[in-house]
Amino acid sequence: MGESGFDVFCPECNMLVEAKVIAEGDGESKITDINPFDISDSPYNIDHFLVCVCRRCGQPFFIRQSWYVVPAEIESPTGEIVLYPTESKLTQEALPKSVKSAYDDASKCFKASMFEPCVLMCRKCLEAICKNLGAEGRDLNKRLVRLSEAGQIDSRLLNWAHEIRLIGNEAAHEVDGKVTKRDARDVLDFTEAIIIYVFSLTKRFESFKVRRAKYSK
Numbered sequence: 001m002g003e004s005g006f007d008v009f010c011p012e013c014n015m016l017v018e019a020k021v022i023a024e025g026d027g028e029s030k031i032t033d034i035n036p037f038d039i040s041d042s043p044y045n046i047d048h049f050l051v052c053v054c055r056r057c058g059q060p061f062f063i064r065q066s067w068y069v070v071p072a073e074i075e076s077p078t079g080e081i082v083l084y085p086t087e088s089k090l091t092q093e094a095l096p097k098s099v100k101s102a103y104d105d106a107s108k109c110f111k112a113s114m115f116e117p118c119v120l121m122c123r124k125c126l127e128a129i130c131k132n133l134g135a136e137g138r139d140l141n142k143r144l145v146r147l148s149e150a151g152q153i154d155s156r157l158l159n160w161a162h163e164i165r166l167i168g169n170e171a172a173h174e175v176d177g178k179v180t181k182r183d184a185r186d187v188l189d190f191t192e193a194i195i196i197y198v199f200s201l202t203k204r205f206e207s208f209k210v211r212r213a214k215y216s217k
């Protein structure tokens, strides 16, 4: 525990960078097995927190490392998570498999700076959404309109979806078409917003209503 540099994926630089550790400290330790002969020798789990900044662009990070420690013997890392910036706002509880897998692929393409494949996967994500919600029609355009007519997306989301569909079409058919990093980032964010609206928030709102109904009884 305790280091001055930290390798992390920087979403601003869109690459793995070495971040500089500017502050760090331990959380509370939790004893795992009490040593009956000497309690201060008991093995424990502890979280170590790091605040870092990207050396290239200054993006800040907040990281939690988990450790298993046997005093004077072992210090072994058991896990590590970037708490900030969070990778995706998607709560993945209620996502259909095909939607999640298309979205994950789109994110992976973006991280690898493959912007055309990224928007293609976003378009595929829309296809998966339509299929999951039972929207029928001869092409994606028609199926999206069906979704809107059935009240599953509103007119603003329908506009976003059409733009994603169009940029996906261009990426698929135009040899000279160029999808910039900025466009791909926007398309990925719009896709994420549609997924959150259609799946996560819709499900949360249903359970919110059920909970409210219980209180009022």
Ligand SMILES: [Zn+2]
Pocket: 010, 011, 012, 013, 014, 017, 054, 055, 056, 057, 058, 059
């Ligand atoms: Zn950076």
